[in-house]
Amino acid sequence: xxxxxxxxxxxxxxxxxxxxxxxxxxxxxxxxxxxxxxxxxxxxxxxxxxxxxxxxxxxxxxxxxxxxxxxxxxxxxxxxxxxxxxxxxxxxxxxxxxxxxxxxxxxxxxxx
Numbered sequence: 001x002x003x004x005x006x007x008x009x010x011x012x013x014x015x016x017x018x019x020x021x022x023x024x025x026x027x028x029x030x031x032x033x034x035x036x037x038x039x040x041x042x043x044x045x046x047x048x049x050x051x052x053x054x055x056x057x058x059x060x061x062x063x064x065x066x067x068x069x070x071x072x073x074x075x076x077x078x079x080x081x082x083x084x085x086x087x088x089x090x091x092x093x094x095x096x097x098x099x100x101x102x103x104x105x106x107x108x109x110x111x112x
Contacts, residue, residue, distance in 0.1 A: 007042045059108045067099035 003026070010028055014021045020031035028040040071094065075081035088094045 003042050003044060010040060010042065058111050060111045061106060061108045064105040064107075066102040066104075067096065068102035069094070069099040 007023070007026065007028070011021070011023060014028070014030060022029050026042055028042070030038040030040065032038055071085050071088075073081050073084045075084055085094070
């Protein structure tokens with residue numbers, strides 16, 4: 001059953017119920033009173049990885065993320081300041097949740 005057929009069935013049912021509704025061909029807006037509107041979107045959904053199609057291939061995916069944060073530290077040089085922050089991060093005094101995601105790279109390689 002295609003999207004347009006489902007859309008027509010929904011619109012016909014709403015009109016038969018005397019519902020106040022409007023549509024742009026995919027989304028249906030239904031006036032439910034009290035200045036409230038319900039939106040029904042008719043669109044195709046694709047399965048997640050658990051429901052992959054039979055012709056799907058297996059990929060190995062590596063995610064590389066760079067995190068950013070700014071911390072003030074007293075030190076006698078830039079190198080010492082960087083080392084102190086690195087030590088705090090290693091000791092988990094600075095947690096990942098203290099940092100912001102800066103950049104990401106994703107690389108996929110077909111394995112089967």
